Amino acid sequence: MKRPLIILFSSLAATLLLCTVIYHFYTAGITKFEVHKRERLKEIFEKSTRYDVLFIGSSRTHTTINPAVTDSILHVSCYNAGVEGGFINDFLMTYKGYLIHHPPPGLLFLSLDLWSLESQSGIFDYIQYFPFIDNPEVASYFRSNGYNTSAYSAFPFLTLIHLDDYTRTNAIKGFLGKTEIPAGEFQFAGYMSNSDKTIANWVNTPPTDSLKTLQLKNLSSITALIEICQKTGTKLVISYAPEYQRKLQMRYTNADRFFNAVDSVCIKHNIPFYRDDTLEMSADPMNFANPGHVNTAGAYLYSKIAAHQLTKSFPDLFPDIHNAN
Amino acid sequence: MLFNSYQFLIFFPVVTLLYFLLPHKFRWLHLLAASCFFYMSFIPVYILILFFTIIIDYFAGILIESHSGPHKKKYLIASLVANIGVLAVFKYYNFFIDNSNQLLAHFGFTACHLPYLSILLPIGLSFHTFQAMSYTIEVYRGHQKAERHMGIYALYVMFYPQLVAGPIERPQNLLHQFREYHPFDSQKLLEGLRLMAWGFFKKIVIADRLSLYVNAVYNHPDDYHYLNLLIATLFFSIQIYCDFSGYSDIAIGAARTMGFHLMTNFNRPYFSKNIQEFWKRWHISLSTWFKDYLYISLGGNRKGLKRMYFNLSVVFLLSGLWHGANWTFIIWGALHTLYIISYLIIKNHSKIKWPGFVNSRLPGMLFTFILTTLAWVFFRANNVHDANTIISHILTMDTKNAFVSVVQSASSIEFGPSSFVIALSMICLMFVFERLVPANLFSLNKKPLTDIIFLSFISVLIISLGVFYNNSFIYFQF
Numbered sequence: 001m002k003r004p005l006i007i008l009f010s011s012l013a014a015t016l017l018l019c020t021v022i023y024h025f026y027t028a029g030i031t032k033f034e035v036h037k038r039e040r041l042k043e044i045f046e047k048s049t050r051y052d053v054l055f056i057g058s059s060r061t062h063t064t065i066n067p068a069v070t071d072s073i074l075h076v077s078c079y080n081a082g083v084e085g086g087f088i089n090d091f092l093m094t095y096k097g098y099l100i101h102h103p104p105p106g107l108l109f110l111s112l113d114l115w116s117l118e119s120q121s122g123i124f125d126y127i128q129y130f131p132f133i134d135n136p137e138v139a140s141y142f143r144s145n146g147y148n149t150s151a152y153s154a155f156p157f158l159t160l161i162h163l164d165d166y167t168r169t170n171a172i173k174g175f176l177g178k179t180e181i182p183a184g185e186f187q188f189a190g191y192m193s194n195s196d197k198t199i200a201n202w203v204n205t206p207p208t209d210s211l212k213t214l215q216l217k218n219l220s221s222i223t224a225l226i227e228i229c230q231k232t233g234t235k236l237v238i239s240y241a242p243e244y245q246r247k248l249q250m251r252y253t254n255a256d257r258f259f260n261a262v263d264s265v266c267i268k269h270n271i272p273f274y275r276d277d278t279l280e281m282s283a284d285p286m287n288f289a290n291p292g293h294v295n296t297a298g299a300y301l302y303s304k305i306a307a308h309q310l311t312k313s314f315p316d317l318f319p320d321i322h323n324a325n
Numbered sequence: 326m327l328f329n330s331y332q333f334l335i336f337f338p339v340v341t342l343l344y345f346l347l348p349h350k351f352r353w354l355h356l357l358a359a360s361c362f363f364y365m366s367f368i369p370v371y372i373l374i375l376f377f378t379i380i381i382d383y384f385a386g387i388l389i390e391s392h393s394g395p396h397k398k399k400y401l402i403a404s405l406v407a408n409i410g411v412l413a414v415f416k417y418y419n420f421f422i423d424n425s426n427q428l429l430a431h432f433g434f435t436a437c438h439l440p441y442l443s444i445l446l447p448i449g450l451s452f453h454t455f456q457a458m459s460y461t462i463e464v465y466r467g468h469q470k471a472e473r474h475m476g477i478y479a480l481y482v483m484f485y486p487q488l489v490a491g492p493i494e495r496p497q498n499l500l501h502q503f504r505e506y507h508p509f510d511s512q513k514l515l516e517g518l519r520l521m522a523w524g525f526f527k528k529i530v531i532a533d534r535l536s537l538y539v540n541a542v543y544n545h546p547d548d549y550h551y552l553n554l555l556i557a558t559l560f561f562s563i564q565i566y567c568d569f570s571g572y573s574d575i576a577i578g579a580a581r582t583m584g585f586h587l588m589t590n591f592n593r594p595y596f597s598k599n600i601q602e603f604w605k606r607w608h609i610s611l612s613t614w615f616k617d618y619l620y621i622s623l624g625g626n627r628k629g630l631k632r633m634y635f636n637l638s639v640v641f642l643l644s645g646l647w648h649g650a651n652w653t654f655i656i657w658g659a660l661h662t663l664y665i666i667s668y669l670i671i672k673n674h675s676k677i678k679w680p681g682f683v684n685s686r687l688p689g690m691l692f693t694f695i696l697t698t699l700a701w702v703f704f705r706a707n708n709v710h711d712a713n714t715i716i717s718h719i720l721t722m723d724t725k726n727a728f729v730s731v732v733q734s735a736s737s738i739e740f741g742p743s744s745f746v747i748a749l750s751m752i753c754l755m756f757v758f759e760r761l762v763p764a765n766l767f768s769l770n771k772k773p774l775t776d777i778i779f780l781s782f783i784s785v786l787i788i789s790l791g792v793f794y795n796n797s798f799i800y801f802q803f
Binding site: 002003004005006007008010011012014015018019022157158160161162163164165166168169 | 511512514515518534739740741743744747773776777780781784785788789790791792793
């Protein structure tokens, strides 16, 4: 009678021990590999530095706006809080989580993607937020999407069940000393440079036989974000980041519907909406590492343009600069 | 409630613990209530269908036993008609209507359009219907006494571990177990959990990982290169085995923890030397059902070779239709008919003396695997057109850009090199293990340290390499 139970409990103990060891290896590896992402999220969810301008968006934000450039033009302190993925809930959670420890910024620069409103309640990639479930806002989003945060706090190795093979591989790469930031790239205040590669010789055309249709399921989260900004006295601007010759938009049957919907929300609440896909720089392949992401030179150029746009839209926030211009 | 869900993670230990805490006389009630809860977690209202067949078959069993002659047969037929009727309405009605409408349109009756039923297929309908039919048939044949306790009979049909995807039990094996007292037995608990762990490993680590690739390719076969289609087809052969045998292992293991013994459903089928052996090892509870209740009733092999081939054709075509109301399943059944009859003809009539190596196990295994894999194309494809596309593309063997195509598709499918490496290494691990250890894993009983290593190693693999997307089991749809 006893022996099978001893086997069972020994197996359970061995499993817990091995999983804990694997989890620590995984954490060490992924922290090293995704150092840029971890540092950015740590700054957002755990630190309390005051920033005057906060940029929120997806990878099309954190590779696009260089706070070093905007700081120098606006003479304020900016932080790029772009996260991986592009759902509005990621942005809302990021901003709410940011406000837990940080004072509200003077200006919130929200950069939306075409697919930002696709998901009703989901987060684009939960895995990246697991180390930050101690932040009440992150925990709240996890719980409302069916995650038992107490279980993850008690047994952190349970995070392992949510990993995909791509993340597992990255953890191993990190453990072997590699990092996702390629040699020659750098980070500054959340911004990550995105190489000197260009798409000057880019010949690919978007597939025309498998066009997707956008679902605008979550327009209300923009309103929620607007209300938070109103409560904290934070100015808000919404943008659509540069995109090479609208190549992303060409993948959808109804991209205009997205722009019209965002436009009407912005008009209703008197919020500037920057259609930066229409900038002159968006026609130049030398500014892009791929059709949706600018390269280092493109980011430098766009950061300057964005800073000057802000001085025009918010002369009261940046009076010296505006008058100088 | 899926076995691979958080709900089951709570449901299973609670039900098992309560089972042992309760006095024996209440255990059937507890299991019945738990089974109802389990089934109702899918689509609650469909439990009424189960109740309908349970009531019909319960009374049919008593009436069959208490009558003789033509009356006895009449009650059996009534029971079979009720069961097959439920299947016909819920599973085959729309298929029949669809084909009838097409036929009518073909002959110019375009105005005549028969209406479809807007209903979902109840989970596991084919399984519990067949199990219910085996009861009345066995009572009719005098192999089983009619069950007087309606609750026990209901539990026979609804016993939660095998309710939705088998094994399709026989009353002689299962019914009496509900009356027997099963004291807590830590050895059986260990054996059950071990088998469940192995089932979860096959399902979550292998089948669900492969399904990412298979689903992407099979849902858009025109978009992929022949090499992608070939890989997806080979993957599906493994996926369906791991998915279904994984389910069976979890079901048998879950029942075992409470002291119940369910029949073996898979016995390492891909190690079969020929197609006949394959069918003795694959979905054993279904193939023996067809053999016991259809093949033998049709005369089996007692009425000459031609009649035997005819009987086999009927069995395999119906087996195909049992899986689903789609021509793809019927073609799958037809292909297996062709395989088995060809095999029997060659076996019985060929005078060719094959060289020794041809008769050795490995070539036979490979050949059987190729044949079954070819048939799986029809089983998995969304329609006959897709299946033809897949086979014709594979047969082109167009090597141009093959490697580039596979690499490019890996990123679009989100099944990168690491997924390939993990999938292939886990498949190898599974086959090596199944080759070395008997299907029921009971040989591990003798070596406690091996047992600890096995259990913890498998659990760690499940947690660290599992694909936890709450994927359903393929056979739930049947």
